[in-house]
Amino acid sequence: MKAWVLHDIGDIRFEDVDKPKPGQGEVLVRVRAAGICGSDIPRTFDTGSHKMPLILGHEFAGSVEEVGEGVDPAWVGARVGVFPLIPCRNCSQCLKGRYELCRDYDYLGSRSNGAFAEYVTLPEKNLIMLPDNVSFEEAAMLEPMAVAVHAIRGIMHEDDDKDLRIAVYGLGTIGMFVTMFLKAAGFNNLILLGNKQKQKETILSMGIPESCYYDGSDDNAIIQISGAGGADVVFECVGKSQTFASAIDITSPMGRVILMGNPYSDMTLPRDIYWKILRNQLTVTGTWNSSFTGKADDDWHYVLDHLASGIDGADSIISHRFKLEDLRDGLDIMHEKREEYGKIMIG
Ligand SMILES: [Zn+2]
Ligand SMILES: [Zn+2]
Known part of the structure; x- marks a missing residue:
């Protein structure tokens, strides 16, 4: 062969x-x-x-x-x-x-x-x-989709309000799939941080309004998001110190941050950002891979059920x-x- x-x-x-x-x-x-x-x-x-x-x-x-x-x-x-x-x-x-x-x-x-x-x-x-x-x-x-779903199921709570402000930082494949499954779950109050024109076009083709999209490499965007109250839940899908810091920066008090991006190098945080984790009582958590048990409630079945019923994107x-x-x-x-x-x- x-x-x-x-x-x-x-x-x-x-x-x-x-x-x-x-x-x-x-x-x-x-x-x-x-x-x-x-x-x-x-x-x-x-x-x-x-x-x-x-x-x-x-x-x-x-x-x-x-x-x-x-x-x-x-x-x-x-x-x-x-x-x-x-x-x-x-x-x-x-x-x-x-x-x-x-x-x-x-x-x-x-x-x-x-x-x-x-x-x-x-x-x-x-x-x-x-x-x-x-x-x-x-x-x-299925694999990258299941990774996205594993993170969503790990950080979201059953009783979360659909109006929760949710940020996805980094719109590579995994960030896109996180966005797609959040939208399918009824969360529409999204803050999507990308850095490529193509990512913005993909977001629009999913039927998400342009107002949800921000240039994640622009400091003003971070200031603007924080100024508007920040996000209750943040998915960090990049894995760089700077985006890790910005992800914490835009998380509102008592908010949750889930780390998904494979790190490019050592991860460090400025002290004032580290303080925010403490003073804002943030929950910072990690996620890895996806669950595949062969049972109907694993991540892979969740994804397949959504694909079979025609999830868009x-x-x-x-x-x-x-x-x-x-x-x-x-x-x-x-x-x-x-x-x-x-x-x-x-x-
Ligand atoms: Zn892979
Ligand atoms: Zn083993």
Whole structure:
């Protein structure tokens, strides 16, 4: 089969490799759509993956082509989404069903071969069946959508007023999905902080008024938001010291801040901002990955239910589409930032 293999940092090649065989408890999935994640860029160009050579790609969907020993043959032909984290199912967190906190996990596309290939093998337990009206492209975004939903479910309370002022700081893929699911949940009092024209257009195409959009890199915008009372809940989806500080700065007293952005470097806070956490009695919390238990109440089912019932906006987040052989073009666009992009889809 054809696959993109990362041999070393910056050395990724499109080549012929052996088609994998599903082992005990595994299935062979034909990849039909795969997204490039922001994390694939440093993995390819700066840090490498945990193991090399390796096929990257962890956001994907496809159809089951073959099953290994001990797997129900009824899966063959099924359209599926895939939870990319393979938990040990043995550690204290796994035994509680918190697989996203597993201490000894494997991961498709960073620790074992992923989806920038024609085929990939993975455990049957990592599959989720797709409803007919959910496309492969939408399903390839289940993972980042579930990450967004995990954060929302972690920070929002059942009895939260729909008028709550909610800020989303950073409108990359995850911030966009946070916005999309907040809107779907009926929260319309949104403060959306981006830094690209394309992000503003995506927001407008979701039917969100232009007045909700702010340039997050503009100090005046921060002053304006704070002056108007700030936000009750803030999602920090960037991961830089400056946006971390601004996120706290715009949070109103007794407000909540949830940190989602993978940090670019060490995170530091000015003292007066740190004081605000204390004096305003803020709740600052973190979130990681998403819950995938196979039960109807996990994050992945929540996302799939919304997609099946026609949630708006998922398509508008896709900015580019490339064939598998042209993956490198997508990686380069994100690495060199030579044009604005949303989600870049391969398939
Ligand atoms: Zn990812
Ligand atoms: Zn575990």
